[in-house]
Amino acid sequence: MAKVLIPTPLRAHAGGQKEVEVPGATVGEILAALTAQFGDLRQQLFTDEGRLRTFVNVYLNDEDVRYLDRDKTPAAQGDTLSIVPSIAGGVR
């Protein structure tokens, strides 16, 4: 079980929720459980080939999973998974 933090731009695809508790022992399992629950999120997070999109980062607690073991990274009870997409705003 892990807590997944959904960023504002993706909340519309996750039933408007900002936090979702999902089961899973690894980052990959957690994201699979999340996208099983919210089908619309799958296309937002993954390419058609099933790779995490390059403008979406996933952090297990405060570590980027790209520098851990990616989707095989083990997640412990009570860990927090953050989805952090790039955002563009500033001037206009």
Place this chain on the structure above:
Amino acid sequence: MSTVAAPPAALTSEELQRYSRHLILPEVGPEGQLKLKRAKVLLVGTGGLGAPMALYLSAAGVGTLGLVDFDVVDRSNLQRQVIHGTGDIGRKKIDSAAATINEINPNVRVVKHEVALSSENALDILKDYDIVADGTDNFPTRYLVNDACVLLHKPNVYGSIFRFEGQASVFAVEDGPCYRCLYPDPPPPGVVPSCAEGGVLGILPGVIGLIQATEVVKLILGQGEPLKGRLLLYDALAMRFRELKLRKNPECPVCGLHPTVTKLIDYHQFCGVPKQTEVPQVASGDISPVEVKARLDRGDDFQLIDVREVFEHQICNIPQAKLIPLGELPKRLNEIDPAREVVVHCKMGGRSAKAADLLRANGFTRVLNMTGGILAWSDKVDPTVPKY
């Protein structure tokens, strides 16, 4: 360029008085204040993030502030771009900002770069500055600023905002990561909404811009721990700051071990978006608001579909249009007759372009996108339609 001037040797008596609260701080003192006075900082954009940065950096005594902006102050800017006032509507942002800065602190030398930053001019503009603060609102400029800073070895103080959330970090310092280490590629156009589409809490850029300003001052003074290798996330609704670790990516195409980007590229092509300054081309599949009006007046047979959100429709609408928000479109295709022509519109034309693609992918053969959305309708057809 005119920014090159002899470094000031001392503080004047006016400056000693003006900066007295800095001078008694051991971390600043007269020496630090002189560093600020000698510093040259470039602000890319004088909008939501640039406005608070410019206000506080000028008050703090940064000697040279370069401003890059080619936009004009619009009434809808004033909710957050606090360097501009109601009397500045219609004025060039760069002139309005310079006037406010000079009023706050006439010791600051403002250098105006009234251009769109581009691959052709970026290195030439950036090279004379010590620090670059990125307050851009679009991905092409964001990647351009990042790459130029890496190539020139200039710290890039980054901030970005969306609705109630912000990000900040310091890129391209010593062994620190750059923006491409964080996000190697931009999102495809239209996937990430801009502030104009997604909205932004007016105060949010104030918070993020002042985090950027704080980092600029710390870098100049050489004090404290820079926000390097850390991505600061701010959630205004939860009133919570979080910090994520950022690592320098050894495979980064611009700052990695074997860089493949060694000069500036075409960032509009990289991000897959047309240049901002270009007049949108009328492509096949596009229709102008004027032509839509003519067809409505003639009583032509077509379906006009508004794909904006319900609250936007409440602000203003074209009475003949049927509202189906983009997010609901896939489930409501049965409400549109594929045998008849369809014209889609939104606020500015971006979302309706996606809607048009979606309709075509679902077998609708006669689909047109109204260029410029309801804002263009207000400009070209019916000025009584309020703009938002």
